[in-house]
Amino acid sequence: MKIVNNLIEKINNYKNLKIIKTIDGSNSIHNLDLDEIYHSRNGAIQESFHVFILNGLKKIKNKKKIKILEVGMGTGLNVLLTFLHSKSIGIEYHALEPFPLNRDILSSLNYSEILSENKFFNDIHNCSFNKLNDLSKNFSLIKYKQEFLSFNLDGFDLIYYDAFSPRAQKEMWEISNFKKAFSILNTNGFLTTYCAKGSFKRDLEKVGFSVLSPPGPFGKREITNAFKN
Numbered sequence: 001m002k003i004v005n006n007l008i009e010k011i012n013n014y015k016n017l018k019i020i021k022t023i024d025g026s027n028s029i030h031n032l033d034l035d036e037i038y039h040s041r042n043g044a045i046q047e048s049f050h051v052f053i054l055n056g057l058k059k060i061k062n063k064k065k066i067k068i069l070e071v072g073m074g075t076g077l078n079v080l081l082t083f084l085h086s087k088s089i090g091i092e093y094h095a096l097e098p099f100p101l102n103r104d105i106l107s108s109l110n111y112s113e114i115l116s117e118n119k120f121f122n123d124i125h126n127c128s129f130n131k132l133n134d135l136s137k138n139f140s141l142i143k144y145k146q147e148f149l150s151f152n153l154d155g156f157d158l159i160y161y162d163a164f165s166p167r168a169q170k171e172m173w174e175i176s177n178f179k180k181a182f183s184i185l186n187t188n189g190f191l192t193t194y195c196a197k198g199s200f201k202r203d204l205e206k207v208g209f210s211v212l213s214p215p216g217p218f219g220k221r222e223i224t225n226a227f228k229n
Helices: 001-013 042-055 077-084 113-116 118-126 176-186 198-206
Strands: 017-021 027-033 063-070 090-096 141-142 156-161 185-193 210-212 224-227
Touching: 001 118, 017 077, 042 077, 042 113, 042 185, 063 077, 063 198, 077 118, 077 141, 113 118, 176 185, 176 198, 198 210, 198 224
Parallel strands: 063 090, 063 156, 090 141, 156 185
Antiparallel strands: 017 027, 185 224, 210 224
């Protein structure tokens, strides 16, 4: 575990990170130590919208308030997109990020420019950790410098599972994480993620999830939704 944590801590060393432009024009980050890109090269914004908004937030109907947990906040893009697509409902957004990105890297991202929402993006990264931050009338954010398995809140309607890939962060794709996810979701709540590995889906089913494989974003065949029915 010490070796794994040492690798993950390099994420926070901006000298080992490189800003790249993806096909849809939005920036992403290449972690050179892990050889891992935070988003798809086919488009950071288009991937995040497809996986977490279209196949996550937009699938929840007839609720006035939604409680979301993001595992792996990273750049804050998923928080920003959720805010932009949830103006008519209340969102209580919890975000886990044990190793927040350096401000120099965050200031090089172009999401605010593309999505025309500079203030909220800055608020995401400027607000305090471990504190309820009311960022708008209908949107509150709580950030934690905490790993998923040690997180002890429950009652979530939706989990954005956005950890690094199984190749780069193997420990985040062990079955203990999915048992945890199942236990903290409300009945009829669900998890959405970009990962579509067969072994991952089988592990989800082992812990009790009903698994669906919606079509993926441009450049990817499918993604995964896992429901607690």
